[in-house]
Amino acid sequence: MNIVPAAKIEKMRPDFGASQPLYVQIADRLRDLIIKGEVSVGDTLPSERSLQDLTGTSRVTIRKAISQLVSEGFLLSRRGVGTSIAAHIEQSGERLTGFTSDAVDRGEKPGTFWLHKVAAKPTSHEAQMLEIASNELVLRLGRVRLANKEPLAIEHAVVPADLVDGLHAIESSLYDALGVAGNAPITGTQKIGASDATAIEAGLLAISEGDSVLRIERHTYRADGRAVEYTRSVYRADRYLFVSELRREPKRTPLSD
Numbered sequence: 001m002n003i004v005p006a007a008k009i010e011k012m013r014p015d016f017g018a019s020q021p022l023y024v025q026i027a028d029r030l031r032d033l034i035i036k037g038e039v040s041v042g043d044t045l046p047s048e049r050s051l052q053d054l055t056g057t058s059r060v061t062i063r064k065a066i067s068q069l070v071s072e073g074f075l076l077s078r079r080g081v082g083t084s085i086a087a088h089i090e091q092s093g094e095r096l097t098g099f100t101s102d103a104v105d106r107g108e109k110p111g112t113f114w115l116h117k118v119a120a121k122p123t124s125h126e127a128q129m130l131e132i133a134s135n136e137l138v139l140r141l142g143r144v145r146l147a148n149k150e151p152l153a154i155e156h157a158v159v160p161a162d163l164v165d166g167l168h169a170i171e172s173s174l175y176d177a178l179g180v181a182g183n184a185p186i187t188g189t190q191k192i193g194a195s196d197a198t199a200i201e202a203g204l205l206a207i208s209e210g211d212s213v214l215r216i217e218r219h220t221y222r223a224d225g226r227a228v229e230y231t232r233s234v235y236r237a238d239r240y241l242f243v244s245e246l247r248r249e250p251k252r253t254p255l256s257d
């Protein structure tokens with residue numbers, strides 16, 4: 001992780017004669033640098049002391065400017081690590097899409113680093129999750145998912161082997177391979193929980209051990225209700241934001257007879 005260079009911080013120097021509060025000016029300038037891509041996502045701001053010196057302002061001003069941008073989602077503040085430039089991929093919490101198509105839709109180049117790709121007998125848990133007999137084969141797919149070469153997630157997917165045309169049919173996208181075989185998932189459920197990255201996960205995701213990650217468990221089904229996929233994933237919490245649309249249900253009135 002790089003530190004935002006002093007020359008960029010100096011651009012945040014406020015106009016001391018202006019009527020606008022200093023912290024608002026600093027927040028506006030830093031927000032501008034982030035939006036224009038002049039500072040890179042993931043880069044860390046220098047210490048509070050250097051920020052004060054480089055902008056000629058006080059600790060209170062710096063703190064107010066930072067907390068303004070943290071609340072707007074432009075900065076991430078983590079104890080012991082500092083404040084970094086945040087960028088989240090906004091992921092719909094409801095749409096059933098795959099990693100590859102999501103990356104392509106964002107204009108990014110998806111990539112895969114294979115951890116394993118094998119056909120095997122299911123564990124009893126996998127057989128239960130996929131609602132199959134213990135002697136039916138499954139395909140186990142372990143992948144680090146990348147976008148523009150940046151590792152974003154680790155995924156362990158298990159699918160019934162008869163739903164795709166062999167292991168070789170799965171190149172970059174599982175959903176494409178399922179679709180080609182006429183077994184595209186149509187419905188599903190997903191659970192998302194917060195957790196800390198283990199040392200191995202951190203290594204694969206290029207983050208630090210203990211950094212926040214999102215653990216996701218997805219079950220998907222074909223139109224006829226057959227289970228298609230059971231996937232456990234670890235997503236980088238510093239890069240993903242799951243967004244759900246809310247709609248108030250009309251109030252139910254008690255049945256009167």
Ligand code: GLP
Nearest residue numbers: 098099100173174175176218231
């Ligand atoms: C997402 C989901 C996974 C799913 C994958 C399919 O990442 N979390 O559960 O298996 O998409 O993506 P692709 O079609 O790129 O293999």
